[in-house]
Amino acid sequence: MSHLKNPRALFAACVIVVAALVGVIVLPRIGPGSTAEPRPVVRSGLTLEAFPRPDTGARELLVSLTTPPLNRLDVTDGARLVVLRCFDASGAQVIRRPVDWPLLEEVGYPPHTHQPATARLLASIRACRLTGPGVAFDGRVSGRLPVSR
Numbered sequence: 001m002s003h004l005k006n007p008r009a010l011f012a013a014c015v016i017v018v019a020a021l022v023g024v025i026v027l028p029r030i031g032p033g034s035t036a037e038p039r040p041v042v043r044s045g046l047t048l049e050a051f052p053r054p055d056t057g058a059r060e061l062l063v064s065l066t067t068p069p070l071n072r073l074d075v076t077d078g079a080r081l082v083v084l085r086c087f088d089a090s091g092a093q094v095i096r097r098p099v100d101w102p103l104l105e106e107v108g109y110p111p112h113t114h115q116p117a118t119a120r121l122l123a124s125i126r127a128c129r130l131t132g133p134g135v136a137f138d139g140r141v142s143g144r145l146p147v148s149r
Contacts (some may be wrong), residue, residue, distance in 0.1 A: 039077070039133070039134045040134070041134055041135065041136050042070060042075055042134055042135050042136070043135075043136050043137065043138070044065060044066055044067040044070055044135075044137045045065075045066035045067070045137065045138065045139055046063055046064065046065060046066065046128055046129075046130060046137050046138060046139025047062075047063070047064040047066055047110070047139055048061065048062075048063060048086075048125065048127075048128055048139045048140075048141050048145055048146075049061075049062045049064070049145055049146050049147065049148040050062070050122045050144075050145040050146070050147045050148065051114070051147075051148040052147070052148070059117070059119065059122055059147070060114050060115060060116050060117055060122075061086070061095070061114070061115040061116075061117045061121075061122060061125065061128075061145070062112055062113075062114060062115075062148055063084060063112060063113050063115065063128055063130065063139065064103075064109065064110045064111065064112040065103055065110055065111040065112065065130075065137060066110065066139075068105075068110050068111050070135075071102045071103050071105065071111035072102060073101070073102055075134060075135060076101055076132050076133045076134055076135055077133050077134060079101060079132055079133045080100065080101055081098045081099065081100065081101060081132065082098070082099050082101045082130050082131060082132030082135060083096065083097070083098055083099065083130070083131050083132060084096070084097055084098075084099045084113065084115065084128060084129075084130055085128065085129045085131070086115075086125050086127065086128040086129075087125070087126060087127045087128070087129075088124040088125065088126055089124070089126045094121060094124055094125065095115060095117070095121070095125075095128070097115070099113045099130065100113075101132060122144075122145055123144055123145075125141070125145055126140060126141055126142075127139065127140045127141070
């Protein structure tokens with residue numbers, strides 16, 4: 001019992017206990033032998049259009065999901081935000097912003113999001129990606145964005 005009164009022996013015993021706990025509890029969860037499998041990524045297309053706002057007539061970017069049944073909260077494991085990134089012809093990122101998930105649903109339109117943009121920005125966009133937990137949606141245009149009705 002005299003060794004328990006020795007501060008060095010007590011410290012050494014604590015270090016051994018903490019190291020054992022880390023080895024038994026933490027390392028198996030983060031190591032290469034982890035049994036947790038990565039969540040599969042759901043892929044789909046996006047439609048990209050220049051859309052005239054009904055109130056002002058100004059154009060904005062309209063990004064629509066081509067597979068409406070994927071517009072569900074469980075597809076992102078409950079995450080309520082995804083990220084919209086758009087790129088110009090050279091591949092430079094010209095838009096990056098969080099977007100509410102699921103996307104907006106309006107009668108007569110597929111699930112979508114509106115992105116305010118200048119005419120110059122709209123003219124430069126050639127591709128967009130919508131990414132988040134478990135989702136990777138892509139859309140491309142070969143030239144200028146088509147103008148929606």
